[in-house]
Amino acid sequence: MTQTFVARFSGALVMTLTLAGVIAAAQAKLPTVVVYKTPTCGCCTKWVEHLKAAGFTVETQHRDDLTSIRQQQKVPPTATSCHTALVGPYVVEGHVPAADVKKLLAEKPAIKGIAVRGMPVGSPGMEGANPQKYDTLAFTEGGKTSVFAKH
Template sequence: MNRLGPTLLLSATLLLGTGTAQAALPVEATMFKNPQCGCCDEYARQLEDRGVTVKIVDNIEVGKIKQSIGLPYDLGSCHTLQMGDYAIEGHVPFEAVEKLFEERPDTRGIGLAGMPIGTPGMPGPKQGDWDVYQFRNGEAAHFMTL
């Protein structure tokens, strides 16, 4: 009796299942920003490199967008991205964006306050940890640290 065949089949099946599951990002996003902000344009370009078409809206009061999504006042950044059912505030590293769409938590969105050096769209080397938060109705909570 040849037991090698079933053993190889089982091993191949297990190996195929060991890859990391990665959630697909939405194919489209809308970025709300000020017209003069070049770092926002670079963030959009890097997102497009990941296969997402980004529509840029720069003729709107960005503060009203932030208010409408329930972003806590002191956690804003230079741009707000609407992506699928979520808002992405600022230069959030793509690892956090991918985690958001993989886990799909019950939140309005995620963000990274300010414009930290080394994040997507911001030049320079990373300096320190980045605390990404999630938010809903003006309240923020920790999402992840990178």
């Protein structure tokens, strides 16, 4: 009886440790997200928490004005929101779901970045009672946009 318990416990422990290792390895593969936001933006802080909950490491940079960062990163004026992030070689503008960021990193499309324009209710960091439909847009360095994901 004791040997059976020990064998089962050992097997469960090995499986738990293996699963923890797989999760840690998957999360370790995610690059750090650098988020540029104004110091007082509460919805931006909620979006950062959304990314962290999805396994991203996030570094926050507070700026009073994000215009120069957006211009430098070639975010189309029609795709702006309240925060700008850099992850790997890409720009992420606005309340983009973490799943879309992971899709971007996995698929590696030849684009400059992705964006959720404005601040749609129901997007990460903008949770609310009456969620709106919104699109995550892909954008090129030349400013052309296309739908990356629908929500």
